[in-house]
Amino acid sequence: xxxxxxxxxxxxxxxxxxxxxxxxxxxxxxxxxxxxxxxxxxxxxxxxxxxxxxxxxxxxxxxxxxxxxxxxxxxxxxxxxxxxxxxxxxxxxxxxxxxxxxxxxxxxxxxxxxxxxxxxxxxxxxxxxxxxxxxxxxxxxxxxxxxxxxxxxxxxxxxxxxxxxxxxxxxxxxxxxxxxxxxxxxxxxxxxxxxxxxxxxxxxxxxxxxxxxxxxxxxxxxxxxxxxxxxxxxxxxxxxxxxxxxxxxxxxxxxxxxxxxxxxxxxxxxxxxxxxxxxxxxxxxxxxxxxxxxxxxxxxxxxxxxxxxxxxxxxxxxxxxxxxxxxx
Amino acid sequence: xxxxxxxxxxxxxxxxxxxxxxxxxxxxxxxxxxxxxxxxxxxxxxxxxxxxxxxxxxxxxxxxxxxxxxxxxxxxxxxxxxxxxxxxxxxxxxxxxxxxxxxxxxxxxxxxxxxxxxxxxxxxxxxxxxxxxxxxxxxxxxxxxxxxxxxxxxxxxxxxxxxxxxxxxxxxxxxxxxxxxxxxxxxxxxxxxxxxxxxxxxxxxxxxxxxxxxxxxxxxxxxxxxxxxxxxxxxxxxxxxxxxxxxxxxxxxxxxxxxxxxxxxxxxxxxxxxxxxxxxx
Numbered sequence: 001x002x003x004x005x006x007x008x009x010x011x012x013x014x015x016x017x018x019x020x021x022x023x024x025x026x027x028x029x030x031x032x033x034x035x036x037x038x039x040x041x042x043x044x045x046x047x048x049x050x051x052x053x054x055x056x057x058x059x060x061x062x063x064x065x066x067x068x069x070x071x072x073x074x075x076x077x078x079x080x081x082x083x084x085x086x087x088x089x090x091x092x093x094x095x096x097x098x099x100x101x102x103x104x105x106x107x108x109x110x111x112x113x114x115x116x117x118x119x120x121x122x123x124x125x126x127x128x129x130x131x132x133x134x135x136x137x138x139x140x141x142x143x144x145x146x147x148x149x150x151x152x153x154x155x156x157x158x159x160x161x162x163x164x165x166x167x168x169x170x171x172x173x174x175x176x177x178x179x180x181x182x183x184x185x186x187x188x189x190x191x192x193x194x195x196x197x198x199x200x201x202x203x204x205x206x207x208x209x210x211x212x213x214x215x216x217x218x219x220x221x222x223x224x225x226x227x228x229x230x231x232x233x234x235x236x237x238x239x240x241x242x243x244x245x246x247x248x249x250x251x252x253x254x255x256x257x258x259x260x261x262x263x264x265x266x267x268x269x270x271x272x273x274x275x276x277x278x279x280x281x282x283x284x285x286x287x288x289x290x291x292x293x294x295x296x297x298x299x300x301x302x303x304x305x306x307x308x309x310x311x312x313x314x315x316x317x318x319x320x321x322x323x324x325x326x327x328x
Numbered sequence: 329x330x331x332x333x334x335x336x337x338x339x340x341x342x343x344x345x346x347x348x349x350x351x352x353x354x355x356x357x358x359x360x361x362x363x364x365x366x367x368x369x370x371x372x373x374x375x376x377x378x379x380x381x382x383x384x385x386x387x388x389x390x391x392x393x394x395x396x397x398x399x400x401x402x403x404x405x406x407x408x409x410x411x412x413x414x415x416x417x418x419x420x421x422x423x424x425x426x427x428x429x430x431x432x433x434x435x436x437x438x439x440x441x442x443x444x445x446x447x448x449x450x451x452x453x454x455x456x457x458x459x460x461x462x463x464x465x466x467x468x469x470x471x472x473x474x475x476x477x478x479x480x481x482x483x484x485x486x487x488x489x490x491x492x493x494x495x496x497x498x499x500x501x502x503x504x505x506x507x508x509x510x511x512x513x514x515x516x517x518x519x520x521x522x523x524x525x526x527x528x529x530x531x532x533x534x535x536x537x538x539x540x541x542x543x544x545x546x547x548x549x550x551x552x553x554x555x556x557x558x559x560x561x562x563x564x565x566x567x568x569x570x571x572x573x574x575x576x577x578x579x580x581x582x583x584x585x586x587x588x589x590x591x592x593x594x595x596x597x598x599x600x601x602x603x604x605x606x607x608x609x
Contacts, residue, residue, distance in 0.1 A: 058500075061504065062504050063500045063501060063503065063504035066503075098497050100497070103493065103496035103497060103498065104496070104497040104498055104501075105498055106496075106498045106516055106519075106520070107520060108519040108520050108522075109519075114498075121505070
C-alpha cells in the first residue's frame, strides 16, 4: 500500500445495474454499483450472502445467467466496454478462480486437456509450448508431480490441489486481472492459508491485479489494498482496506465489523435480514435495519459521498454515533 | 476406457457376464453355420417328433420334429436383435427427452417429466397385450410396446445428470464463450451421463429378452414358426412332463443370456463410472 495517486484503472465498473427476471418478479440484484481495480492492486468486495457479489463477478466475466438484464452501466477493461461490445471482450485477459473447485472442470475430461483447450483459444504458441507452459504453471502453484497432473481427471485431485489447478488455469493465458470468488471457502483452514499465500505471491510476481470477493474480513485485511462493501446490491462504503477496517463509517460496515468474533464481546449480529432482491425497500436499502435511520432515509437512495483519503460512503448520516447497545 | 475394461475383467463375476454376452453375440452372428440343421427354423419332420436328446439331436426334437439345438442357436439372433432394437429405440426417445427436460427450467421441462412419469406408470405387459389386441399381434408390436415402456428409465437418468450439471461452472463458461446448448448438452453434459446410460442399457437388454420371452409365451410376441425361445416354452406346455427337454433348453438359453446381461451390467456400473474410479479397488 502506498499513497501515490492511483493510476488509470485496469477495470472500471461504472454505475452497473443487473436485474434478473424471476417468478417472483424483477430482482434488482445490482443497482448503480461502481468499482475500480488499478493495475497491480488487489481490490476486495465484501458483503453478506445475497448482496450481489457473485452477480457482479459474473457480469465482469461475461457469464451472467440467461434471465439477466443490464438496464444501465458499463464495465471497462483496459479502456474498452466489455459488456456492450462482444468483439472487445477481454477473453483470455481476465482469469477466474471459482469458489467451488468441484464442478468447475468437466469430470469426464482430463483436467490438463481442459486447460490446454482454453490456451489453444486464447494464448499464442503451439501445443508443445502450451504444454510446457502449463507444466511450469503447475510447478508455480505447487501441484505435486506437475507432469503426471496433466494426465489426471479432476476427481483425482484433492480439494486444495483442485483449487491450485484452477489458479493455474486462471493464469494460463497471461491475464492482467484475476477475479477470485471466495476461492478458499470450500477448503479447510490450513489449506486456506496456503492458497491465500500462493495468490498473494503470484500476484506480486506477475504484477497481476486481483479482484477478490469474500465475506471474510481476515482474508480482506491480509490481501487487499482497497475494499468495497456491498449491501443488498448497492455500494455501502469503499476505500483503502486499512482505513475502512480501522474506522468504518457506514452504519452497516460498523455493525458488520462489530459482529466479527475478534471484536465483539458476544455474538449479537445485526437484527433483521438482507431484504429479498424482489422486494427491496425504498430509499436506503439498509434503513429498516439501521440503528441511526431517520425519516428521510426511506425517501431516496443516498448518494455516494466522497471523503478524504479516497473513501466514499453511501450514508448522509455517517457522522452520527451508533446507539450503545448496537455496539456493545 | 481401457482401464475400466481391465477393472471389469479383473472381477470374475463381471468377466463371466461379459463372456456369456460375447458368446451369445458370436453364436447369433454365425447361427446358420453353427446350427446342425439350419433349415429346421421353418421345416418340420413329423416322423421324428419329440425324440429325447441323443447323439443325433443333442437337445432332442420338438412337436414338429425340429432339432431343438438348432432352434436355440437360431433363436439367439432373434433375442439379441429384439433386445438391441428395443434398447436403442428407448434410448433414442429417452436421452433427448432427459437432456431437454434437464436443461430447460420451465413448462417444457414439467410437461416432459410428467409425460415420463405417465409412461413409467404403465405396466409393460399390459401395454404390450393391449397393443397386440389393437394392432396385429407379433414381434414388432411387442417391440414397440417394450420401447414405449423402457424409455422413461433413460429419460430419468439423463434428466438427473443434466439437472446436476446445468448450474456447474464449466457449463456457464461454455455458454460464456458462445457454445450453443446442443453442443454443451451433447459434447459436455451427455458424456457425464453415459456410464449410467450404459449400465441401464445393459440391464435393459436382459430385461427386454425376458419380457419378450414372456410375450412370446403369452402369444403376443413372436409367432410360429419363428425359432423364438419364449414361444418354444409355450408350445412345449402340451407335451409336459413327458418331453422335458422341449422347454428346458430354450428356457436355459433365456436364463443364461439374461444372467449374462445382468452380471455385465452390474460389473459395468462398478467399473465405468469415472466418479467411482478412485474409491473402488
